[in-house]
Structures are given as C-alpha cells and as structure tokens.
Amino acid sequence: MKIIVLVKHVPDAQFDRHLTGEGYTTDRDESILSELDEYALEAALQLAEARGGAKAGNHVIALSMGASGAVNAVKKALQMGATEGVHLTDSGLAGSDAAATSLALAAAIRHLGTGAPVDLVLTGMASTDGETSLVPAQLAERLGLPQVTFASSLTVDGGRITARRDADTYSETVEASLPAVVSVTDQINEPRYPNFKGIIAAKRKSITTLSLADIGVDPTHVGHAGSWTTVTAAEERPPRTAGTIITDEGDAGVRLVDFLAAQKLL
Amino acid sequence: MANVLVFIDNPGNALKKSTLELLTLGRSLGETAVALNGELHQGVSATLAEYGVSAVFRPSAQDLDDYLVSAKAAYLGAAASAAGAGTVLLDNSPEGKEIAARLGIRLNAGVITDVVAVDTDGTAHKSVLAGSYTTAARTTTAVSVLTVKANNVTPEPASVASAPETSTIDVPADATTGARITAREQKVASGRPDLSDARIVVAGGRGVDGDFGPVEQLADALGAAVGASRAATDAGWISHDAQVGQTGRTVSPQLYISAGISGAIQQKAGMQTAKIIVAVNKDAESPIFEIADFGIIGDLFDVLPQATEEIKKRKG
Numbered sequence: 099m100k101i102i103v104l105v106k107h108v109p110d111a112q113f114d115r116h117l118t119g120e121g122y123t124t125d126r127d128e129s130i131l132s133e134l135d136e137y138a139l140e141a142a143l144q145l146a147e148a149r150g151g152a153k154a155g156n157h158v159i160a161l162s163m164g165a166s167g168a169v170n171a172v173k174k175a176l177q178m179g180a181t182e183g184v185h186l187t188d189s190g191l192a193g194s195d196a197a198a199t200s201l202a203l204a205a206a207i208r209h210l211g212t213g214a215p216v217d218l219v220l221t222g223m224a225s226t227d228g229e230t231s232l233v234p235a236q237l238a239e240r241l242g243l244p245q246v247t248f249a250s251s252l253t254v255d256g257g258r259i260t261a262r263r264d265a266d267t268y269s270e271t272v273e274a275s276l277p278a279v280v281s282v283t284d285q286i287n288e289p290r291y292p293n294f295k296g297i298i299a300a301k302r303k304s305i306t307t308l309s310l311a312d313i314g315v316d317p318t319h320v321g322h323a324g325s326w327t328t329v330t331a332a333e334e335r336p337p338r339t340a341g342t343i344i345t346d347e348g349d350a351g352v353r354l355v356d357f358l359a360a361q362k363l364l
Numbered sequence: 365m366a367n368v369l370v371f372i373d374n375p376g377n378a379l380k381k382s383t384l385e386l387l388t389l390g391r392s393l394g395e396t397a398v399a400l401n402g403e404l405h406q407g408v409s410a411t412l413a414e415y416g417v418s419a420v421f422r423p424s425a426q427d428l429d430d431y432l433v434s435a436k437a438a439y440l441g442a443a444a445s446a447a448g449a450g451t452v453l454l455d456n457s458p459e460g461k462e463i464a465a466r467l468g469i470r471l472n473a474g475v476i477t478d479v480v481a482v483d484t485d486g487t488a489h490k491s492v493l494a495g496s497y498t499t500a501a502r503t504t505t506a507v508s509v510l511t512v513k514a515n516n517v518t519p520e521p522a523s524v525a526s527a528p529e530t531s532t533i534d535v536p537a538d539a540t541t542g543a544r545i546t547a548r549e550q551k552v553a554s555g556r557p558d559l560s561d562a563r564i565v566v567a568g569g570r571g572v573d574g575d576f577g578p579v580e581q582l583a584d585a586l587g588a589a590v591g592a593s594r595a596a597t598d599a600g601w602i603s604h605d606a607q608v609g610q611t612g613r614t615v616s617p618q619l620y621i622s623a624g625i626s627g628a629i630q631q632k633a634g635m636q637t638a639k640i641i642v643a644v645n646k647d648a649e650s651p652i653f654e655i656a657d658f659g660i661i662g663d664l665f666d667v668l669p670q671a672t673e674e675i676k677k678r679k680g
C-alpha cells in the first residue's frame with residue numbers, strides 16, 4: 099500500500115500565536131507538527147505495519163506544504179516511522195487559503211502517484227491553526243475521490259475502507275473504495291513518540307523537495323493570488339482578565355447563585 | 365440585492381433556532397431561497413413563508429443521506445446555480461463545513477467557516493486562533509459559501525410573509541459515487557438542551573472523579589446543557605459528545621460553568637468566547653482562573669450541590 103499522510107507545521111498552541119503581515123498570516127516562528135496530524139500518521143503506520151511494513155511494499159509518505167521550517171514536520175514524521183518525506187515548498191504558496199492549499203496538495207499527490215498509484219491519503223481532522231477542516235473534503239473533491247472524514251476507527255480490507263464516525267445525533271459506519279481521502283479524529287489511537295532508533299533511522303531517510311514547477315502548478319492559482327478568500331482585518335482580542343476569585347468558606351454555592359442572580363442568569 | 369441560498373438538512377417537523385438565524389441573516393443580504401433535504405412538513409413550510417423565503421428547492425433524489433457529504437454538495441451546487449445565488453449559507457456543524465468545502469470547489473467559490481456576522485457588502489466576521497483574534501474576511505469569487513455559528517443572530521420573521529414556490533432540482537449523476545453510510549445508530553437523547561446552542565453549559569472535568577451527578581443536577585436546575593473536558597470523556601465517565609474544546613464542540617453560551625477542569629489550551633479553545641465564565645476548582649493555580657469572571661477555589665462536591673439547592677429554593 100502507498101499511503102500519503104499530510105503533516106502540517108503549525109504554531110505551537112502553548113505559546114501566544116500571532117497574525118502578521120499584509121495578509122494576516124500566522125507567524126510560524128515557534129512551530130511544531132500539528133498534534134492532530136500525529137493521529138493520522140499513527141493510523142498510517144499501523145495500517146502499514148499490519149501489512150508487513152516497508153519490506154512488504156507498504157510505504158508511508160509524509161507530505162508537508164509550507165515555507166522552509168515546514169521540513170521539521172516532515173522530519174518528525176520520519177522519526178515516528180514514516181518511510182519517506184516530501185516537502186512542497188515554493189514562495190508562490192505563501193498565503194494560500196484552503197482552496198489554494200487543496201489545489202497544490204492535489205497536484206502534489208497526483209505527482210507522487212505517477213508510477214505506483216496512491217491508495218490512501220490520510221489527514222488530521224483539522225489543522226490546529228486554521229481550524230477549518232476544509233482541506234480534506236476539498237482535496238477529495240479535487241481528486242474526484244470519496245472522502246471519509248472524522249474517522250474514529252478505520253479498517254482496510256482489500257480495496258475497501260470501513261470507518262466509524264460520530265455525527266451529532268448518530269454514530270455512523272462509512273464505507274468507501276480505495277483510493278480515498280480519510281481524516282481521523284484524536285479518538286482513533288494514541289500516537290507513538292519517536293524512540294532513539296527512530297530518530298537515528300530518520301537521519302538516513304530521504305526528503306524530496308518539490309516546487310510548484312515540479313508538480314505543474316501555475317503560481318497564480320495558489321498563494322495570495324490564487325486564494326478565493328482574503329482576510330481584510332484582524333484584531334487581537336484583549337485577553338480575558340480574571341474576575342473575582344473567592345475561596346470557599348462553606349457558602350460558595352450560595353455566593354455563586356448570588357453572582358448568577360446579579361448577572362440575570364437565573 | 366444578491367440572491368441567497370440557505371441549506372436546510374432534514375428539519376423534521378419544525379425548524380431549529382439556528383436555521384431561523386440563517387434565514388434571518390439571509391434576508392439581510394438579499395432575496396432568500398432554501399435548498400431543503402428531507403421531508404417538507406407543513407409546519408416548516410409555514411415558517412419558511414413567515415421568514416419571507418422566495419423559493420424552496422427539493423432534490424430529485426431521496427437518498428442523499430446515504431452518501432457522506434458529497435451528494436449533498438452536488439445537490440446544493442445545482443440548487444445554487446438554479447437560484448442564481450451569490451451567497452450560500454450553511455450551519456457550522458462539522459457536516460455543514462464539509463458540505464461547504466466540497467461545494468466551494470464545485471462552484472469555484474471561496475468558503476469562510478465559523479462566521480458570526482456578515483455585513484451587507486459580504487464581509488464576514490469570525491474569530492481565529494482559539495478565540496485570540498477577531499478577523500474580517502471576504503471571498504474574491506462570484507459566489508461565497510459561508511458557514512454560520514449558532515446564537516449570533518436574533519431570529520425574526522419577515523415584515524411581509526411570502527408564498528414560496530417549491531421546485532425540484534435534478535441531482536447531478538456524479539453525486540452518488542462517494543463514500544456510503546452503511547449503518548447509523550441513533551444516539552440516546554439526554555433530554556437536556558443541545559450543547560452547541562445552549563444558553564448555559566455546566567461542564568465537568570477530571571475533578572468529578574467519575575461522578576457527573578453534581579454537574580448534571582446543577583445543569584438541570586439551570587436548564588443547562590452538560591459539557592466535559594477530554595480527560596472526563598476519555599475516562600469514559602460521559603459520552604464523547606459532551607466534550608468541549610479543540611477536538612470536541614465549540615460553545616459560546618451566555619454562561620459556562622467549569623467544574624474540576626484545569627483549563628488547558630485545548631479546552632479553552634472550545635469555550636473562551638462564552639459571555640461569562642464561572643470556575644470551581646480546588647487548585648488556586650489552575651489556569652482556568654486566569655479567564656474566569658467568577659472563580660471559586662473549592663471542592664466541586666461541596667459547591668455545586670449547595671448552588672443547586674439554593675437555585676431550587678429561590679425558584680421555589
């Protein structure tokens with residue numbers, strides 16, 4: 099099987115995050131592999147391992163799109179166990195919205211499928227910066243593939259994939275034929291930590307760098323120019339400030355109700 | 365004014381408040397048509413007229429629900445063309461966002477999610493980075509697809525009711541090629557308000573130590589929905605549906621009461637746009653106190669039951 103996992107390099111949510119520059123894009127100084135993509139990578143590794151791993155021809159390719167720093171997301175994925183890394187990077191990509199991102203990623207996936215076709219594209223349920231969860235569905239639409247999104251469990255049997263997903267009022271079982279685009283939630287597994295062996299092995303794995311020219315994408319179709327949305331204003335919200343803090347002296351429940359009454363919330 | 369298309373998915377016997385909000389917002393932007401999936405009951409029909417809807421579309425195929433999202437996106441794409449819609453509005457549920465995603469590619473339309481307000485010129489407002497920024501965004505395309513969060517518009521019927529015509533939209537043949545939903549289990553309804561639209565949410569975390577009783581009793585006294593942290597849902601003390609946060613539901617209620625929750629960034633991501641935050645936590649150092657309007661350093665097993673009793677007493 100040939101599995102592509104999308105890994106995004108995102109600002110670490112543990113620190114303050116900022117929008118900067120003309121297009122109000124996120125400042126990526128303190129960035130990491132998006133935690134939600136680790137679940138997708140783990141799912142891919144488990145599928146590959148269950149089939150005998152790389153020796154039996156099961157390849158997990160970690161693909162990241164982004165500026166130079168994004169290669170760190172690929173490196174982390176290689177340390178966790180991905181077999182190959184691909185870094186799609188080009189100045190023309192800066193400021194891409196979901197539509198432009200899905201266009202570039204679709205072209206990269208088609209490019210990586212020349213020779214041996216791609217069986218599965220795995221992604222996290224959302225990025226932890228943009229938080230839109232648009233890209234997996236848009237990628238599926240662009241590639242003309244079925245999408246199975248928000249999977250909380252996943253099995254692949256022959257050419258079919260079966261997943262469970264939790265909708266608002268239903269739990270659903272979803273089936274699709276491969277190839278497919280699948281996004282997974284944080285319920286699906288417990289991502290592994292890279293171990294020493296993995297970190298050493300990663301140093302020997304290759305990372306392919308691709309440009310827009312390599313994947314045949316016209317720069318005017320991506321980046322700011324090719325995006326279908328534009329941010330016109332951004333304002334940092336004043337951080338919430340702490341209000342009244344009391345220590346319970348046996349009457350805090352009553353004081354809570356007094357507070358709610360004063361706020362007209364009863 | 366531009367034509368607006370509102371997607372209404374399986375409304376049942378009556379429209380949800382969040383749908384009435386979409387119809388009200390739609391009317392502020394232009395002449396509003398509805399693309400409906402599922403049965404069109406009389407009560408719903410009457411409400412659509414009250415809300416001034418000019419046309420109602422229904423799909424030629426009945427089995428859109430059997431396919432994951434793609435069939436609905438294909439139907440909506442055809443309906444948007446029939447309506448000559450410049451704006452398509454959907455609800456902001458995970459499914460609404462996904463339909464919007466595929467629809468955007470079909471219509472070459474920019475998609476903006478998590479919208480809380482739309483100006484008459486089409487500028488959409490939302491908050492990003494877990495609520496730390498508010499932004500304004502626009503699409504640069506002829507058609508805009510917007511998914512709108514609940515509880516940001518006051519539903520208002522039109523000043524003059526309409527008499528919408530119903531017509532059928534041919535669902536494109538490629539609609540039914542995607543992933544199929546082969547089984548569906550209805551979840552048990554709690555009888556409490558829906559978490560996403562609730563005015564008040566009482567949420568419990570690891571601090572409840574397996575016992576959601578005090579949280580549920582306070583919620584019931586307040587007519588509130590019950591929420592939870594991931595630590596509580598992972599422990600299996602309550603269903604995953606109750607999880608509030610980055611990978612659970614995002615809520616924006618008038619009041620959020622957090623009990624036995626430390627306030628990790630992923631939890632805050634789902635609740636910090638609440639109007640008022642109350643925190644009950646034993647540990648004075650918990651980060652939740654940095655954002656609480658009213659914080660109580662104390663044991664939830666003392667504070668919550670006492671508050672519940674006091675509310676009952678005052679309500680008589």
Ligand SMILES: Cc1cc2nc3c(=O)[nH]c(=O)nc-3n(C[C@H](O)[C@H](O)[C@H](O)COP(=O)(O)OP(=O)(O)OC[C@H]3O[C@@H](n4cnc5c(N)ncnc54)[C@H](O)[C@@H]3O)c2cc1C
Nearest residue numbers: 569570571593594595609610611624625626631646647664
């Ligand atoms: C990718 C990812 C996604 C995540 N998504 C989410 C998400 O969507 N939602 C979410 O909530 N978390 C999420 N998390 C987890 C998050 O990081 C925290 O681990 C989680 O929120 C902690 O839950 P908690 O506050 O209930 O538990 P803890 O951090 O253990 O805090 C328990 C609190 O209860 C207090 N306490 C204990 N006993 C009592 C008592 N008797 N009375 C009063 N207070 C008491 C303690 O002082 C403590 O502050 C995610 C994590 C990751 C990595």
